[in-house]
Every structure is written in C-alpha cells, then in structure tokens.
Amino acid sequence: MSLPSSSPHTSDDRDLLYSELAAHDRLGEVLEKEPERTFVSDWNGEHPFARSFLGELADVPVGALGALGTYSHMDEDTELAAAVADLHVRRYGEPSVTARRCVPGAGATSFLTTLLLYQFLDGVRELAYLPPVYYNAGWWIRRLGFTVHRVAPDVDFVEDVPLRLPTGRCLLWLTDPVWFAGVPVGRATLDAIRDWQCRTGSTVIVDGTFQYMGWDGAGPEATEWLDPDLTFRLVCPTKTLALHGFRFAYALVPERCATAFAELHGRLHGAAGLADRRFAHRAVAVLGAGDGALPLMRFAEARYRRLRAGGALPDAVEPVGGYFVFGRPEVAAHRIAGMDIACFGGSGHPGFVRVNLLNPSAVECLSAAIRSRDGKQPLDYG
Template sequence: MKISARIASSRPLATTAMHGRVETLRNEGRPVIDFSIAISHFPAPRVVLDAVAGVIERQRTLPYTSVVGELRLRRHLLAKLRSENGLEADSGEIIVTNGAKQALYEALYVTSDPGDGVLIFKPHWPAYVATAQLLGLRPILADLPDEITEEGLAALEPARIVIINNPHNPTGKVYTRRELECIRDWVARTGARVIVDESYEHLVFEGRQTSLAALCDWRGIGVVTIFSASQSYAMMGWRIGFALAPAEVVQAMQTLQGPITAAAPHLSQVAADAAFASGASPAMLADYRARRDLAVDLFAGTPWIVMHAPDSGPYLWGDVRGLTLDSAGFAEALLEAKQVAVLPGEALGAPGFIRLGYISDDVATLRDGIRRIVEFGDAYAAKSKK
C-alpha cells in the first residue's frame, strides 16, 4: 500500500525506537540493561493509586469528559500553578493532554504554519525536532550555551517559535532567573512565540527552577508552558500532562485534540488530580540524587569519558568525544557486545555524547551496567590506539 509523502520520509522517534529494540532483545531472552530511557523504579505516589482505586470501586461507568479536561481538575491545576509556579490563570487557559508530547504537537500545530522556523537548542529532546518536521516546520538548531546572554541570543537566526526545556533534557541545566529574563526580553523584541517544557520541574538537585511565564506577560508574548506527570511523579505509563496557554491557543488546541483523541482518559485525569496536588517527593528526589552521585563516581577516573553531575533530571550526559565522534556506532557496538543500551548523541543533535537514564532497576543493575560500559569503552580505546 502506498504511504503518504507526509510520513514516508519520517523515522520513528529515536528514544522509542531504541526502547523498542531493547524490548525485542529481552523477548528473545537477552538480559539487556536499558539506560536509553528513564523509567522510574518508584511506583506512582500512594495518593494517586488510592484515588484511582477509589474511583474504580465507586463508579461502574467511567465517563467521557470535556476535551480540555474536567473542570474540577483544571481548577485544581490552577491552584498548583499559583502555589508552585507563581502563575495566575483561569480554567479556560488550561488543557489536559495525553502527556507532554501531545501538548507539544498541538501547541506547535496551532501557533505555526508550514515553513515557519522553530528555534531548538541542542542537545535536544528528539521529539522537538521530529514534531516540527512532521508539521512541515523548519528546525533552527543552535548550541545550548553554558549561559544564555543577550549577546548570544541576538546572534541567533530569527524564528517564529522558540522551544525552551527547563529543566533541560539531557544536560540537566536549570535556567537561572537572569537567563530567563534575557529570553523574555529577546522574544518580546523579536515577536517570537515560546513553548516552555517544564516536565522535569520537580527533579531539581541544584539551583531553583523558575517558570518563564512567571516573569512576563505570558498572554501578551504568547507563552505556552507544558507540564507532565511522567517524570516528576513516576507516572510514565499514565500518559497525562497539561498545558497553560492564552485562551485562544487553548481553544485552538481543543479544536485539534477533539478529533484526534478527545479528552485524556478519565482515570488518568483522576491520577493527575491527585499527583499535581501532592507536590514534589523528597524521598524520590533524595534517591535520585544518591544514584546520580553514585553513577558519576563510578565513571570518575575513566579517561575516555567526561561525566558531570547534572543539576536536574533523570539522565547523565556523557562526553565521549575524546574516544569517538561516532556515538551512534559506539552505542550499537555497546549494545551488541555488552547488552547495555544508551542513547547516542546523534539522536539529540550532539554527536560524540551518550545519554544514560540512571533511575531504572536497582542499584546493583546500575553498577553492573556502568561496569560494562567502562569495560567496553576501555577496550574500544585500546583498539583505537593500535
């Protein structure tokens, strides 16, 4: 059957493709350690499980809800935005989505036209570029600097939309207030719209996460802020998130979402209500911090990789440029030889790096996986010198 030109040249998202390969290998009986993605070893919060169990016990029928999400949930999300993010809004400025990816797709779809430029800092979450390309947009890739400055922003190519990931996947960067103010002033001058992905807002080890929308007239500038329960609440499989946007943008997103999926599932909305009301989990954050520090220590002294402790997030971002710029080849060979999956930097716009999710499985598996990577890299380095 003929496949449409819209999709024929596209490829599966790198993160999901690698995770799918791991599942295939595991189904074949190969004991692969999967660092290519971050799936928490924590369960969803008890308040979430109890809330969902209570609804299942009490209700025989789970209803459709409004496409934008139940009004009760959206009102509770307003309280979360007010208390945690310093944002004032009303219920018509929130749309509940099937995770951050749906919110991203819809926000890009309704605020752009084919051919528009989208500024994306690299390394980047693969979905940013993939989604822009699916919509016929023109990704403008720029290196993410150590510090965002007015001079650096002024040198960038103008774009219709700017995507900001704060906290940042994969580097763990947490934008400072001053950096966000620079971005605010820059987009106000250029007229660019902004999509801010704050999916990792509760996984901050160093510094403090600030919402760009809290520092500006987000309605006037046109800021869409995306939130997700997946990482902040260990709810990857629940597929639930929401976006805050000007009312006209939310209305347009609703028009798009209606014929695609309609509302997010009722039970996932119940779960989201409980999760976003519960706030950050100090126990989970402490566990992740300990794992982060352990993983960085296990790589310390390895000459072919530079591994800094990230300020946030569930990933390590390893610099292997001293060994190879072909991190895709490195990752393929590692998977075959040592049965450890990592995400190569090419998938995130940065060859010569690898991304490791360190929050899955138990600590023994984390240790074993890093041991295998170090052994493989040492052998790779020795072979390269011959």
C-alpha cells in the same frame, strides 16, 4: 487534512534537526539486533514512592472510578484547572498562571502534536529551535514540513553557547530543562530569549515536560518570566512523579487561545480515561502538599552520588534535578546501549550516554561492572 511531503530537505538546519531522529533510529536498530545489551537510557523506571504518591487511588476498583458509561473530558474539568493554577501560584510561585490558561489532557506526547498543529493551522510555516528537541516533536516538525532555523550551535549545558535569534518575529521551540542531563537551560540564554520575545512579539513554545524536578525542591521556573500572552508551556506531572503508567499533562497557553487550543486537542485526541482523570486530581494534590515530589528527587540524587562515588560514572555533566544523568559509564561499550549526544543534537562528549537513575537494569549494569572490576561485594545503590 493532507500533510506536506516528508521528502528530504537541503537546509543545514533541517539536516541537523533530522540527524537527531536518525540517531534514535540507529539506536533502535542496535537494540533490535543485539537485545543482550542493557539499554541504560530506558524511559521506564521504578521507585519506592509510587504507593504513597497514589494514596487510596492505588486500591480503587474500576467500578468506583466514576461513571463508566460517560466520556471523561479533562479539558472540561474546571476544578482540575483551578487546582493546577493554585499549585503554580502557591507552591511554585508563578503568579501568571490562571485556570483560564490551563488545558489539561492525557499525556505530554499528545500535547507535542497539538502545540505544533495549532501553529501550523494558524499559518505558521517557519520554526526556530534550540537543541535538544524531543523525538516526537522533531518527528512532527519534519512531517508538517516546517522550515527550521537552529539558533544555537550546541546543547545549552555547554559554557557560553552563542544564540543566533531571528531578527524579526518567529515561532521559537525551546526545551527546558535539558532533560537528558538534568540541567536547566542557562539563565543568560533565557534572559536573551525573553528580551528577544519582548522586542519582536514572537511566540515561544516551552517543552517543560521535565520541569519542577529540582533536587533542592520545586520553585518558579525561569520560563515563567516569558510573556504569558505569547508563550505556550507544556508541564507533565506524571514525569515529575515518575508514574508513567498514568497519562496526565497540561498546556499553559495564552488566555485568548485557550478555547481554540482545547477544542483542537479534543478533536485530535478525544476524552481521557477515568483512571487518568482521577490520577490528575491526585497528582496535583500530592505536588501541592508536604514535600511534593522532593522525596523522589532526593532518591535520584542519592543514587547518582553513589554511582559517582563508586566509580560507575567517572565522568558526567553534573545534574541538579530529575532522574536522568548524561555521563560516561565504566562499562564495556559492547555491553550497553544508550542515547549519545547525537540523539540530542549536541557535540563532543565521547562515550557519554543518558542513564536513567530509576531504571533497575541500568543501575545494576553500571554497579555490577565496578564490582567485577574491583572484586568487591555488591554495593547498596538505593
């Protein structure tokens, strides 16, 4: 299959979306030229719950993972799909989720590709979006040549962000939560999208990779109330558990689309590894039992509170979940590198960058700057 040319576009909305990609590229150049800077927005992290989340899987030898000579297709694992549906209905309180809607696979990034290519192969060439758009999704939107329409002037952690939704049917890309700041998309925004979807019959794709990570516990996400027959949702338990060395995510798709969507995903990405498939079962079981991922969320929240109280983050968008915070570190700008608002399609917030609360180097850099400034002994930041 030949792909459209990625030549420059004149649309202002495309320029805004692609400026996010350019900002990421500029940051990459800074990190390459100045490796001594601490990358406080790093994706990787550590936490003390990895072994308890993994359980006996942490010690299973390769030979015991399963049939090593047999392909391991997650999308054909009916027990896994049923377990995912049960998790959503019983734990999250989302009755619309059924096993027939669940297409599991190895990692969220692969699904970003499939979600877009599925629409592209169905003849869709226009896409509306709210910022931010995850980098890999933006890359494919550009590469496939979609005509794009930005429906909000800013990221939805700003008060009273107006929407300019299309008047007719259109594909809408929505990222919820605003993951880099740890806040959900506003309920008024989601209510407006739901009403628009019902009125126009429009399809909505929800990149919910960082959902179910509330600091007060996991519950039903507001995007659950979008029309399940017109909504594709991406969920990623490896993000929820912050165990990125394993690859497991799933798409919740309209039942009528599930077979074709699963076939396309399999043709694009092939089978999963045995370890990832075993982990998928373990992850769903952990998230559905006891406190689920809540200990990790409380750990991230406590670390954030300590950084704020210690003066390491004097200004921040107040997060309510996840393990990223968007704030202004009390660190000399030349000592750090981070994703600023330009990486996410927003405006304002000078000096603010995404900080990974689970990244030891990032947390130590912020806390060390305060110790140096105040001449204090090291503080325990968890």
